[in-house]
Amino acid sequence: MNRLSTRTKFRNHPLIKTLFGLDGNAKVLTLLEPLWGIPANLITPYATLYMYALGVDDVQIGTLMSVSMFIQVFFAFGGGIIADKAGRKNTCIFGDIFGWCIPCIIWAVSQNFWFFLAAIMLNSFEQVNQTAWNCLLIEDARPGDVLHIYSWITIAGLMAVFFAPISGLIIRRTSLVPVMRVLYAVFGVCMMIKCLITILFTSETTQGQRRRKETRHQSVLYMVREYKYILPKIFKDRPTMKILAIMVLLFMTTQITNNFFALYTTENLLIPKSALSFFPILRSVIMLIFMFAMQERLQDLPFRYPMAIGFFLYICAQAVLIFSPQRSFLFIILYTLLEAFAFALVVPRKDSMLALYVDPEERARIVSVLGVTMFVFASPSGYIAGQLSSINRQLPFYLNMALFVIAFFITIRFKDPLPTHTELDDD
Template sequence: MAQIIKAQRKHPLIELLKKNKGNPRTLILMEPLWGIPYNLIAPFATLYMYTQGITDVQIGLILSIAMFVQVIVSFFGGIVTDKLGRKVTTMMGDFFGWGIACLVWAVSGNFWLFLIAFLFNSFEQVNQTAWFCLLIEDADSEDLLGIYTWISIGGLVAIFFAPISGLLINSFTVVPVVRVLYVVFAVNMMIKVIITFRHCEETRQGKIRMEKTKGISVLQMLFEYKNLILKVLKNKEIMKVLFVSVILHITNLVSTNFFSLYVTQRLGIAERYLAFFPILNASVMLIFMIGIQHRLESVKFRIPMWIGLVLYAACSILLIVAPIGSIPFIIIYVFVAAVASALVMPRKDALLQLNIDPKERARINSLIMSFTIAFASPFGYFAGWLSSVDRRFPFVFIFAI
């Protein structure tokens, strides 16, 4: 009886982490190295730019230019990942896309330096393709939802460090604090590169692709994309996930970059409170993912995803109608958005990987990433223009799509 009770107490996520040694466990445990500094900065990144004289329209323009570059980088991401391997490409993406980018952000004070930082950060898209392959290629398919849930949890736990930046900003103002945090971010990413080098192994499929592409030129591999594009377009399941991915990419782009301006400049909420909203978001998502997510594994993906998308639309309305100075409305918005994200994001990622040909995972992933960013790229500038007219309009746009 005692053994039965003990077995029942074992959480499926803990068992999954014990089972998946090697790359999945290493990458999951390393996630806070990226997540902690990212979440310390994220609530204040746009404000950091705005405080230094970068206008709403310029912020939107930077985002659109960066996304245009990301499309190109993503397109080559699969080729680079196949030729150099998942491990080396992940390390390169972390080094240039985050380490160097954060150092440039740390010294940025005008439009051009911010643009350069965002362009360096665009190389992170190569990392995205390689990192996902490194994470899941040697894992069992039935573990994918759990692995993506763990990645989400790793990022969410990091958010609880966000109040530190709020307290520091309350004492020293936005610009100097964010500059130091970007330097810390850069150092963390260099540590992450070293850990990846020492404790991750190239995947089985990665070794196969490196061997097969050894004598093939980049131009020839680019030419082969025409068949892959047709393959993706004919796969209805992939196209469904791609459609949802584009919508979510746009909404995330808009809300991440214009939420802080909206609540501080229009609703009159003090800057020091910005760091607490991500904590509420993280708390709700953690409770959901640890206490509820595994109970929904027997439910078809379609139902939770539909509910999540409806909640995304509903929370946009909550933010639009929020009275000036009303923190309770913002809290409700964050709560609903967190539940929506917990329902949709892990399932969207898992669905995509389940429907991809494992032999062409890197190139198909990079293609899908390119399509997603290409479709979303004009909306950075568009959202910036909307925000310059009325800070509510970017969230009206989110509701519409």
């Protein structure tokens, strides 16, 4: 009886009901996410160490990070135009091939800084894909499903993390560089499979078809000039500007953490390299529990309250990492727990806010402008973090803490009512 009751509760859970109720592009793209997430999570804990092992130093790592963000400014700007003229589906495929498949081949054979620079420059094509992918994911979805869809995208990434220890175990038995070369090659193959499935099983969105017809006879130059009408819509809209500020701050902190966490924990805190892949598993377990046990209980709250708590937890996590003693797994575990709760509270809501507040008629171009603005403001952070890390590897995380404090105060000062789950369903 208890087993039956548990099974019934599981089937009736809003996230489960949403997943089985999805169809079309939202279902296909959600189910495809592990093809990106699994190889990415095998590689991410060791990407910086791979560069370091091939002679790329702290300052060069920070420089690569800033160059990447600077180049992505141009691709993000063009992403909206390409998504409108070529369609959401075609743009996604184009972005995956040039933004992931080809760079993965270069990463697999990298020898020095210049190889990584070439790969990162090509990987910036991914920003062309990002605008179109978000449109393809949610444009034909029900508004009330948007938060759950982004929650499932997050969950798909979390499930992929359970494969991460494979790379750690193999690296322990062999060595870092040859393992990473193979993993990057596998990543490239997975992304090619993802492209093929996207071609076969997704369809252009209704809004995408409309925009293709509207822009068919418009030149690219004409569409660029049209941005002078789009920009006032963005910069005069307070909710959109608040979302933009949060996007910039989160992007900067994510890039700093991705590029300097492994280096700091292994070189300064003396955590074994092979252990790095186990911390993401703990993070994923906590986030999965939170997603299924707590997320629904917070659905009816305005987004600003859970997000403010999340940013506070991010601040606490940075403090724990900074003051962690050497070889202390306990402190790194505590950091991982705090960061996991923070991510679960903040990121799905940030993505949902972007989808819900943006004018659907101009979604592609507005999202691309937001991406451009985000990269313009965030691009110096890589070089700054690299310089700080060369002085003291704790300093990038002090910078992270300061950025999270700013995000916290922006969030708690929200005066505009943010959508609740109930309001979305009423739409």
